[in-house]
Amino acid sequence: MLRRFPSALGPRRHALWNERGGPTRAAILLPSGHAMLSVGDDNREINGPACVLVSVQPRHFLRLDAGTPAQVLYFSDLLLVDAIGKGAESVPLRYMAEQSLIVSSEPDAALFDDLAHAFGAIERELGREDGASWRFLTAQLGVILIQCWRLSGLEAAGRQSASTQGALLMRFRHMVELHFREHWRIGRYAEALGLSHDRLHDICVRTLKRSPLDLVHDRLAHEACLQLVRSGLSIEQVAADLGFRNATHFTRFFRIRTGSTPARYRNQITRQHSDRREDTIRSFADWP
Structure with missing residues (x-):
């Protein structure tokens, strides 16, 4: 499921947790602006352009400043496992996906553009009248995860600890x-x-x-x-x-x-x- 929050004239607060159940993993795209991710007393500031990986919990909120748009992509463990696959990158990607991670576009704007494009591709696929392709969704989620991995610096760090x-x-x-x-x-x-x-x-x-x-x-x-x-x-x-x-x-x-x-x-x-x-x-x- 993908939720889109257009920019507004004033600040807004959106609950990320769904009381009726559903996937508890999410990727949040902040193309621009400023936001605050909070759960209980823990607040994390987000300055766009940025992408956030998070495990959604009860009382989890996304506070968007005026003029700040956002997209929230929810995905299941099954979709995550299929997106990661069984290749050499699968282990660090799985580890990264289970952490709370914020990456910005500063290290490489082109990588971030690829990531943002994947959000748009998923939104269009989910809107197809004849149903979304599972293979397409896993491929695009894989792009999001890999680009987050690269932008975070974890890819380079992983090369130094492969045998630990x-x-x-x-x-x-x-x-x-x-x-x-x-x-x-x-x-x-x-x-x-x-x-x-x-x-x-x-x-x-x-x-x-x-x-x-x-x-x-x-x-x-x-x-x-x-x-x-x-x-x-x-x-x-x-x-x-x-x-x-x-x-x-x-x-x-x-x-x-x-x-x-x-x-x-x-x-x-x-x-x-x-x-x-x-x-x-x-x-x-x-x-x-």
Whole structure:
């Protein structure tokens, strides 16, 4: 979804959080002017031309000064994963997309023009009467992410740390995101990373105090929680989507990870207030 806020004669405040649900990741384009991004007592100043990547939270507001236009592009985790792909740039792009980031046009105006053009292309595609192309949307979101990566300086910094343990963990994290539904064995992850099983285990335990298997299971349980609360799928359908042999196997796994059955968890969280629910279900950005 893309929201356009034309410039106005006076200042305006727009809520970014949608109480009815929907994607919680957003890219904000500020072609010119001045704005303030606020959540609670945290305020971040934005001077256009600029682009902002943010994970939207309750009580998240965009305050636009008089004469300041803006566009807000909301996108799902699924669109993000497809836009990032599986290439060499996928790991740093995924890491960047999960941070709050503000980039300006100062480093390279041409790169920023490409980024702004992608917003316009997405808006036109979403307005097509015969429906938008998923492939087109992921391609344009990929342009936005890559140009933000370049404008932020993270591309250059990444070249200097490609072999660090932090970079290896980011690569592992991205592979988990791509393959946790396939229930890869840890040895397969290690092989794909060019590491031994013991080396991957050592890096995870020394850095995160958790085993690789525990991290993979945490991601799987996190996705299960999301689907139980945010989707209308039955428990059997959730189990199948997450790669479990059957609902019994899924229920056993879920009880071990959360201390509750899927049905009880869904009923408990659904009864809670929406703000409380969002506090209960962590973002994947909380994964170490």
